[in-house]
Amino acid sequence: MTSILALNFNRPAETKLCLESIKKNALFSHETILVNNGGEDHGEIFKYFQDGLIDKLLLCKTGTGGGRGTVDAFNLSLTEFSMWIETDSELNVAIDRDTIENWKHFLQTNNNKCIDLTGGICGNNIYSGR
Numbered sequence: 001m002t003s004i005l006a007l008n009f010n011r012p013a014e015t016k017l018c019l020e021s022i023k024k025n026a027l028f029s030h031e032t033i034l035v036n037n038g039g040e041d042h043g044e045i046f047k048y049f050q051d052g053l054i055d056k057l058l059l060c061k062t063g064t065g066g067g068r069g070t071v072d073a074f075n076l077s078l079t080e081f082s083m084w085i086e087t088d089s090e091l092n093v094a095i096d097r098d099t100i101e102n103w104k105h106f107l108q109t110n111n112n113k114c115i116d117l118t119g120g121i122c123g124n125n126i127y128s129g130r
Contacts (some may be wrong), residue, residue, distance in 0.1 A: 001029045002100055003077035005074045007069045016058035019053035021090035028097040028117045030083075032034040035073045038063025081107070 004022055008015045013127070015034070022032055033056040036045045042059050049057045056076050074082060081104055087090065103115050 001031060001034055001079050001106075003079045003082040004030050005033045005035075005070075005077060005082055005084050007035045007037055007066065007070075008039070008041070008045060009037045009042055009063055009066075010086055011086055012041040012044040015045065016048060016053070018085060018087045018090055021092065022085070023053055025091040028100045031077075031079070033076045034058070034087075035069045035075055036060060037066075037069035037072075037078070047069055048070045065129045067101050077119040 004026060006015070008019060019032065019034070019077075026032075032054050034045070034054045035058045036042060037060050041123075045054075045057070046059065047056050058072055058076060060069070060072075064072070070084075073084075081100075104117065106112060
């Protein structure tokens with residue numbers, strides 16, 4: 001299983017689109033983890049949890065900033081591999097089990113620390129939230 005992690009702060013509409021795209025296009029064994037990092041939208045976000053768009057949800061009354069919120073999301077993941085998506089982004093193509101297994105193999109055999117699908121904006125093997 002792979003964890004798909006996301007962080008929200010006051011972007012319920014964008015977060016819903018993101019979560020729906022995960023449900024539609026993540027065609028592999030996964031759990032979706034969302035940290036709602038403060039804000040005014042806890043009720044809407046909790047509804048997404050009730051609707052089955054989120055498997056693990058952390059509701060924070062006060063925002064701790066993107067860095068700490070990201071750490072909280074990774075700490076909720078108990079899987080060996082995690083995948084990060086920004087809540088103002090969507091999965092616009094299906095990602096199947098074979099793709100995930102290829103990515104895992106790449107990470108395990110080539111001394112890579114991450115796979116950056118945004119074009120390596122921070123450099124090779126440097127994690128980026130984008």
